[in-house]
Amino acid sequence: MALARYHGFAQALHWLTAATLCLLLPFVWVAENFPPGRERVFWYLLHESTGFCVFLLVVLRLTWRWRHRAPPYPASIAQWARVLAALNHGLLYMTLLVMPVTGYLMAGNGQPVPIFRLFSLPGFPTHHALGQWADTVHLAGQFVLYTLVLMHVAATVWHVAVRRDGLLERMLPAQQVPPGKEHRD
Template sequence: MADLSLRPRRPASGLGRHQPRQGRGGQARSVPVPQVGGLTILALVVARILWRTFNPPPPEVSEPAGLALIARVSHWLLYAVFLLMPVSGFLLSAFNGSTTQFFYLFPIPGFEKSEAIRNLFQSVHLAGQWAVYALVLLHIAGTVWHVAIRRDGVLDRMLPQQKPLIRG
């Protein structure tokens, strides 16, 4: 019988698991995909926040104050969730007593194993996962709203300026 619950599942492709890698002496090693991916996302989000701090966005188009507030709040919530997810994921792994190898460049040691703290971060990580789903859907809905319904040029101000094509 099919499982119709709403709980997340691991993809069949194996993403989200350790991927085998050839080690020294022909022994297989595994790359911890979730931890490495999460730490990479954390670094990218921090870089994005720093970039945005020193490079403010273009001036906003005129839109109702309520829509402008929703846009600002949803952007900051996306940043917050994309910071929360890697940190909670790392702490989930670390309080399991696991050492995380960052692309085998350097190890990040785990902490003393604690089932209670691990379960706390597992709950935080799962809540963050659902928040990502909701915020991404809200972001897509906002894009569709501005592009297809309002046609107010909001997307155009976010994209790099394009040189006009010269036909002749």
């Protein structure tokens, strides 16, 4: 029986989200190493703009997922593992929505937020308590995100290296194997 895979569009959104997150984090780390000034503003602009892209990607992913069910797990995946996977995925989606929203609440507190200098999201009147709350949630959220991503990647490595059950293949395009080159364990 062939392994059920995610649709190619869902796969593309998954890997595009992962790649965007890999860009997002270094932008803020670099920004923090500059003193206040143009360079720091530039790197924060990249971080905030990329965060906006993550938000759009996650909304698109959730919209797609609402209309297209995930493929079923292979029968070999235990129920407890399915529950943990669903919990991790749900928390990842939630965190990937909360982080851009709190980032916007921080950046837009009293000023517009430019997106790649192409357009700006409107700012709102300065609200110190809201800005502080957003800053606290955003800073704590980064560690939640690191933990969830690490768990997601660790589970993937476990399925690839230990279980060798092909579960990662669900999120990869089908491969054409030339005749006579089939892999045998």
